[in-house]
Amino acid sequence: MDEIEVGLRFARLALENGEAQEARRRYTELLTDTSLTGLAQLRQEAEYGCALATEACGDRAEAIRLLKGLRADTERPMTVEWQVAVAVALCRCHRDEGELGEAVRVGEALLGGTSRPAWTDALIELGSTLLSVYRTRGDLLRARNFASELLSAAELLGTPRALVAASWNAAFVAQETGRGEEGMSLLERAMAIQSENGGDPRNLARLRVAYATMIVRTRATDVEAGRDLLLRALRELGESSASVLDKARCNIELARAELALGRPREAVQHARTADDMLRESKGEHWADANLVQGQALLVLHEDEEAAAALGNASESFDPAPMRRRAQNWMTVAEAYDRLHDHDQSIIAAQKALACVGL
Numbered sequence: 001m002d003e004i005e006v007g008l009r010f011a012r013l014a015l016e017n018g019e020a021q022e023a024r025r026r027y028t029e030l031l032t033d034t035s036l037t038g039l040a041q042l043r044q045e046a047e048y049g050c051a052l053a054t055e056a057c058g059d060r061a062e063a064i065r066l067l068k069g070l071r072a073d074t075e076r077p078m079t080v081e082w083q084v085a086v087a088v089a090l091c092r093c094h095r096d097e098g099e100l101g102e103a104v105r106v107g108e109a110l111l112g113g114t115s116r117p118a119w120t121d122a123l124i125e126l127g128s129t130l131l132s133v134y135r136t137r138g139d140l141l142r143a144r145n146f147a148s149e150l151l152s153a154a155e156l157l158g159t160p161r162a163l164v165a166a167s168w169n170a171a172f173v174a175q176e177t178g179r180g181e182e183g184m185s186l187l188e189r190a191m192a193i194q195s196e197n198g199g200d201p202r203n204l205a206r207l208r209v210a211y212a213t214m215i216v217r218t219r220a221t222d223v224e225a226g227r228d229l230l231l232r233a234l235r236e237l238g239e240s241s242a243s244v245l246d247k248a249r250c251n252i253e254l255a256r257a258e259l260a261l262g263r264p265r266e267a268v269q270h271a272r273t274a275d276d277m278l279r280e281s282k283g284e285h286w287a288d289a290n291l292v293q294g295q296a297l298l299v300l301h302e303d304e305e306a307a308a309a310l311g312n313a314s315e316s317f318d319p320a321p322m323r324r325r326a327q328n329w330m331t332v333a334e335a336y337d338r339l340h341d342h343d344q345s346i347i348a349a350q351k352a353l354a355c356v357g358l
Contacts, residue, residue, distance in 0.1 A: 004035060004042055011049055015241040016201070020056035023241075027053055040076040048082075051089060058244035058281060060093045067093065084110065084122040091129045095136060096245055098283055103133040119153040121161040127153075128165040135173050138324070147173045160197040164190045168210060180218040187211045202246070205236035209250050216257045227257040248274040248285060255292045259299070267296035275312075284324070287316035291331060298338050310335050314348070326355035 007030050015023035027050035031043070047070050055063035067090040070078070078086065087106055094103035107130030110116075110123070117123065127150045134143035147170035154166035167190040175183035191211050194204050208229055215226035234250045251274040258267035271293035278286040290313035297306035310332055317325050329352035336345035 001039075004030065004033070004039070008042065008045060008049070011046075011053070015049065015053050015056065018237075018239050018241060020053050020241070020243070024050065024053035024057055044070065044076060044078065044082060048086065048089075052241070055089070055093055056241055056243040058277070060097050060245075060281070064090065064093045064097070080117070081122060084120075084126055088122070088126045088129050091126065091133065095129070095133050096285075100133055100137045104130065104137075107133065119157060119162075121157065121159055121165070124150060124154055124157065124162040125165045128169045131169040131173065135169065135176065136324075140173065140177055143173045144177055160193045164194050164203075164207070167193075168207060171210070171214065175214060175218065180214075184214055184218060187214050200240075201236060202240040202242045205233045205240055205242060206246055208233040208236065209246075209253060212257075213253045216253065216260060220260075223257055223260045227254065227261065230254045230257060244277050245285060248277040248289065251277070252285070252288050252292060255289075255296065259292065259296050264296040264299040268293055268300070271296060271309075282316050284316060287313045287328065290316075291328060294335055295331070298335055303339055306335070307339060307341070326352045329355060 007026060011023050011026035011030065014020075014026060027046055030046045031050060047066060051063045051066035051070070054060075054066060067086055070086050071083075071090070087110055091103045091106040094100070094106060107126060111127055111130060127146070131143055131146055131150060134140075134146060147166075150166040151170055154162040157163075167186040171183040171186035171190070173183075174180070174186060187207075187210060190207060194207055212226040212229035212233060215222050215229070219226075230250060230253055234247065234254065237247050237250055251270045255267040255270035255274070258264070258270060271289050274289035275286065275293060278289060290309045294306045294309035294313060297303075297309060313328070314332055317328050329348050333345045333348035333352060336342075336348055
């Protein structure tokens with residue numbers, strides 16, 4: 001028992017310190033130890049930790065398999081707290097894989113029924129993850145209503161964990177429904193609460209990325225401050241249990257900030273870093289990395305490389321929700337127009353129109 005608990009502790013520390021590969025190796029070694037067979041709680045902890053480490057390594061498909069295995073194990077029933085923790089991770093992994101329908105099913109299985117349990121910190125976090133899925137797939141009416149419900153529930157609970165979780169994704173719903181300053185206020189509040197109360201370094205770094213992203217998108221005069229925050233967050237992500245995707249997203253937002261500041265060469269560097277991180281999995285985030293890379297290369301008049309990056313981006317638009325896909329195709333259409341490739345520009349514009357039913 002002592003050896004197993006020490007092993008779990010070292011695996012957790014490795015994950016929290018950003019050593020995802022080492023954490024995955026340690027958890028895997030623990031799971032092959034026959035001593036864990038009769039220790040249900042410790043085995044669950046090891047399997048859950050292994051899933052999080054696998055996600056942090058960028059292998060979300062395997063992380064999903066591990067998390068589903070945990071949920072399906074009827075011989076070792078999980079407590080409600082464990083069920084919610086696994087649901088949060090599974091909902092997040094499905095979302096990041098672009099499997100939005102599956103992500104919604106996981107979240108709504110616990111939150112969407114008529115007999116919803118009383119709100120807790122963990123359920124607010126699950127609700128916030130589900131809210132991000134609604135927003136990602138473009139269901140903004142549902143997202144706005146659910147965001148209000150989450151914020152009210154968090155206010156009643158009054159705990160820092162609940163307030164941060166609810167405010168985080170509600171902020172982006174507000175921004176995408178034309179209430180940018182309200183979104184900024186929600187994120188500023190979340191940042192203040194999280195900074196005062198400490199907590200998971202990964203979440204603080206991810207929240208800093210969200211806050212900086214909102215600054216870059218809504219406050220043109222503060223883009224430099226947003227860029228500095230993103231650079232700080234990138235360092236913090238590297239020292240935490242953040243996933244490859246978390247780091248890639250931060251690099252993509254840094255590329256956008258640098259481009260807005262008129263620094264296309266720096267934008268290309270960050271976009272290429274994200275491109276390298278996501279190349280094996282591809283998907284919509286890889287498309288984002290190539291899209292901003294193509295825009296920056298256009299500014300540098302490196303037209304051949306810009307066209308190659310735009311081509312890469314176009315290959316991976318399909319998994320994205322229709323609203324995002326339409327926006328991306330319009331960006332590509334404008335880029336091809338600048339390249340004087342009017343045929344490709346027209347094709348991209350037609351695809352954008354098709355995404356919105358025109």
